[in-house]
Amino acid sequence: xxxxxxxxxxxxxxxxxxxxxxxxxxxxxxxxxxxxxxxxxxxxxxxxxxxxxxxxxxxxxxxxxxxxxxxxxxxxxxxxxxxxxxxxxxxxxxxxxxxxxxxxxxxxxxxxxxxxxxxxxxxxxxxxxxxxxxxxxxxxxxxxxxxxxxxxxxxxxxxxxxxxxxxxxxxxxxxxxxxxxxxx
Numbered sequence: 001x002x003x004x005x006x007x008x009x010x011x012x013x014x015x016x017x018x019x020x021x022x023x024x025x026x027x028x029x030x031x032x033x034x035x036x037x038x039x040x041x042x043x044x045x046x047x048x049x050x051x052x053x054x055x056x057x058x059x060x061x062x063x064x065x066x067x068x069x070x071x072x073x074x075x076x077x078x079x080x081x082x083x084x085x086x087x088x089x090x091x092x093x094x095x096x097x098x099x100x101x102x103x104x105x106x107x108x109x110x111x112x113x114x115x116x117x118x119x120x121x122x123x124x125x126x127x128x129x130x131x132x133x134x135x136x137x138x139x140x141x142x143x144x145x146x147x148x149x150x151x152x153x154x155x156x157x158x159x160x161x162x163x164x165x166x167x168x169x170x171x172x173x174x175x176x177x178x179x180x181x182x183x184x
Contacts, residue, residue: 014038019129021137029066031134033126047085056081068142070102077123090120102131156180
């Protein structure tokens with residue numbers, strides 16, 4: 001079911017976020033994100049001069065290299081376009097994400113490493129969809145390997161209680177992980 005019909009309106013801004021997950025030959029994983037902001041009108045910018053309609057105001061990329069446990073092995077950020085020249089200098093700070101594990105406490109650790117003046121609001125925001133993409137990329141492959149090896153779950157899967165579908169007392173958990181089902 002689509003959204004309801006909107007009121008009469010005019011588009012002014014477009015943010016495009018694209019995130020892709022890759023399985024590497026060396027056993028690690030790359031999650032690459034790209035954020036691009038454009039306007040439907042041109043405007044003057046102090047650092048860049050005239051930015052025409054459709055030209056990127058922000059164009060940024062971020063790559064996280066992870067292991068099977070969703071621990072960041074490497075991180076690289078690049079700002080190709082931004083409204084200020086100084087924005088490009090923050091990219092190396094994202095290497096501070098090395099060693100952080102996507103999971104409980106993720107947002108707090110990201111803020112401590114690259115939040116505020118130590119990072120870039122847009123790149124930090126991009127880390128949210130990248131974390132979700134990491135789960136979507138890595139978890140199914142790791143789960144299939146476990147099943148093929150006949151391994152059982154020693155502890156509660158991390159996805160339980162992360163959303164409505166994976167509620168510990170719901171039908172999906174009852175079917176997939178009956179040993180962790182909490183319903184009646």
